[in-house]
């Protein structure tokens with residue numbers, strides 16, 4: 024008989040050695056030479072394209088003093104504009120895509136009950152996509168596995184305490200009355216983050232232990248998360264929620280707080296089957312919530328194929344099955360499987376944060392163009408919710 028204590032200590036050793044490695048990776052990702060905050064630069068042509076104006080318009084504004092002179096490097100070479108400078112440029116040239124004050128901020132839950140389908144990858148890339156486009160973004164990591172927190176460069180184990188997560192607000196004995204305490208700056212000037220760590224899971228334990236009172240405590244927690252996020256959302260255009268991949272209190276509270284649902288899934292049979300299961304479970308749960316007087320209302324529900332390999336015939340086949348089953352709810356453009364995404368993840372970054380390609384320039388360019396197109400579909404849905412339909416091809420995404 025193996026000694027149970029020695030097995031436990033063996034698991035503990037594995038965890039510790041893994042933790043040390045994560046910290047080493049994180050330090051490496053943050054060595055001054057590999058990452059000093061956000062070092063992105065956009066050339067004038069790229070800036071003009073993002074703003075939807077001509078390069079001339081930018082040059083004129085720089086000449087007549089409405090904009091600061093173009094940033095120049097040591098040898099007088101143009102450096103390109105930072106994200107911050109782009110934001111200013113948008114303000115000055117009246118090209119900000121922000122919502123109008125009365126438009127409801129989008130609160131998108133990126134959910135599927137299966138792990139590894141790309142929830143955190145989609146959450147973080149979507150956040151940075153919206154940021155590049157000039158929106159104000161809040162990301163809320165609601166998953167105690169905290170992948171999203173990691174992709175924002177925090178080590179959930181070492182840098183984040185339970186008091187910095189949603190815990191003090193959702194706990195059975197809350198010590199916070201609103202969510203302001205939890206909002207952290209990120210290297211992006213227009214992206215904030217509410218981080219998570221393993222201890223957020225305590226919320227689930229506490230509420231499970233609440234026994235007979237559980238039901239009413241639960242309902243109160245649902246309303247509370249929605250209220251807290253709605254208050255915060257006043258300062259943002261888009262709030263992106265990464266819930267835990269299971270049917271628990273936090274996950275349900277997130278589903279209820281959100282006003283849009285994005286379901287990522289890979290083009291594989293297991294992902295397809297578990298997504299169908301997820302949808303039927305959601306259907307039952309939402310019905311129960313509505314019966315209990317807890318409102319759930321989504322502006323849009325869409326499925327997004329999150330790791331599509333066009334060279335794999337089985338992916339094509341499963342995608343056809345998905346199209347047949349989900350019709351227009353399946354977004355037409357999938358996110359392609361790309362080594363650029365997994366390599367960026369190794370550096371605890373998204374592809375949008377890379378200053379230069381990790382793989383070949385061609386792979387990088389292709390990956391980014393695909394991400395822009397796939398995530399642009401969600402931008403269009405959000406803008407449609409604000410009553411803005413500005414391009415013909417939006418019709419396709421919005422109406423299927």
Ligand SMILES: Nc1ncnc2c1ncn2[C@@H]1O[C@H](COP(=O)(O)OP(=O)(O)O)[C@@H](O)[C@H]1O
Nearest residue numbers: 138139140141142143144330359360361364368
């Ligand atoms: N389009 C993609 N191309 C390559 N790798 C991807 C892609 N999408 C996700 N991945 C990888 O798949 C793994 C699981 O993704 P993740 O976002 O953590 O899933 P989840 O949050 O659903 O558990 C990660 O290693 C991630 O880097």
Ligand SMILES: [Mg+2]
Nearest residue numbers: 142143166170
């Ligand atoms: Mg995740």
